[in-house]
Every structure is written in structure tokens, then in C-alpha cells.
Amino acid sequence: MRALDCTTAAPCPPSRLRIALVTETFPPEVNGVAMTLERMIDGLVERGYDMQLVRPRQDSDSTAAGARGFDEVLVRGLKLPRYDGLRFGLPARSRLLREWSRRRPDLVHVATEGPLGWSAVTAANTLRVPVTSDFHTNFDRYSAHYGIGWLRRPVAAYLRRFHNRSATTYVPTAALARSLGDQGYARVEAIGRGVDTALFDPLRRSEALRRDWGLAPGGLAVISVGRLAPEKTSTWCCAPLLRSVSSGPMPG
Helix, strand or coil, rough: CCCCCCHHHHHCCCCCCCEECCCCCCCCCHHHHHHHHHHHHHHHHHCCEEEEEECCCCCCCHHHHCCCEEEEEEEEECCCCCCCCCCEECCCCHHHHHHHHHHHCEEEECCCCCHHHHHHHHHHCCCCCCEEEECCCHHHHHHHHHCCCEEEEHHHHHHHHHHHCCCCCEECCCCHHHHHHHCCCCCCCECCCCCCCCCCCCCHCHHHHHHHCCCCCCCCCCCCCCCCCCCHHCCCEEEEEECCCCCCCCHH
């Protein structure tokens, strides 16, 4: 990802601000949260921040993190039911208290709400380290798609309590911020997703590819990127289109 000059885009970090990023998913796992967090941590490293990544150990782990400019704390995890290749982190409060007492972060940012995320918020609050959180997934709404709709209200209550234990909860859109505020979330801020201008560049436009898609000159192409899963309601974007093209592995 191409980083903008921090003198024009954002302040440079004062004296190597140290941030601990806690997540229960990270590449090579393939999902939107993992990809977003990878770009976040790589971008912060490029801007000079001192980054620590806390996550569950993966089967494919290597020693690549140090070469990328951040250190890692790997904790125990279990496979997530019905999500092949994903894990959730087990509680690690004692481990994090030791790690952060030995080398105290300036900020703890918790990106996921599983047992690891809960224990990270607890450890940060115990040590009086500022802690913020991300809201990525409407797990309460997803429950109906996986046969556990009766858990929707308890899950919603858990998520609200989780995020209200942090100083600020960050979301990608103003609409989601308003929705969470209406549900009793106390401190919510919207920070929009950035665009990688090295990857998304008009110079990459291919008229040959557009012809292959069946587009006339000046025709409109709409791209929707994501998993094909019941909770994603993918049909809403495809139904109005006269012609659709799919790329990548298909379910089933």
C-alpha cells in the first residue's frame, strides 16, 4: 500500500507512539476484517508507529512479522464453528498483563469481540492504558442465518457491553454510527475506509476486459467484493443488473 507523506496527510507519531492491535483474525485468513487490519498495521508501520499485533496462533505461522516492522504476541485459539480456516482467541488476560507490564503500550486497539478481545479490554483497563475498539460485524443479526436466531438479543447485549468498556468505538460509516448510538452504544466515531491509490488507479482501466464483460463504450461496471454467504445478502446488488460476472471460487 502506498503511504502518503505524513507531513501533509496526518501528523507523524510523537516519539514512536506504541500501539497494541488485538485481533482474532489476520491474513493469511481471507475475510474483510483480516484484510482491513493488515492494511492498517502496515500503514501505521510505514508512518513510524511502533506496532504490536496480538492474535491467535495460526497453522501457517511463520516469522514474517518481524521483517514487516512489528512484533507479535501469539495466543491460543480454537477453530471457529462453521467458518473453515478461522479461529477465535481464548482468554489471555494474564498473558497480556505480563506483556503490557513489561513493555507498556500507549494505546490498545481491539478489533474483534471474542474472548481474546474481551480479555484485552480488561487487561488494558486494569493497567489504565487507553483502549479503543472496532465494530466490524453485526453478529447479532447474523445469528438468524445460522439457526441460532434465539441468541440475537443476548449477542446484541454482549456487543454493546463490550464496546461500552472502551473509550471509543470506531465504525466505517456515519449510518452505522447512528444505528449503534440508537442501540445504546455510548461513544461511537465514524472513520471511513481509505482507498489504495496504487491499486485502484485509472491507468489500470482495460477496454479489452470491459469488452469481454460485454460492456459498450461508456457502459457502467459495478464491482461488489465479498464472500457469498447468507448473511451478506449478495442478491441485493446483483438483482437489478442485466448481466453479472463472477470471479473467484464459488460456494458448494
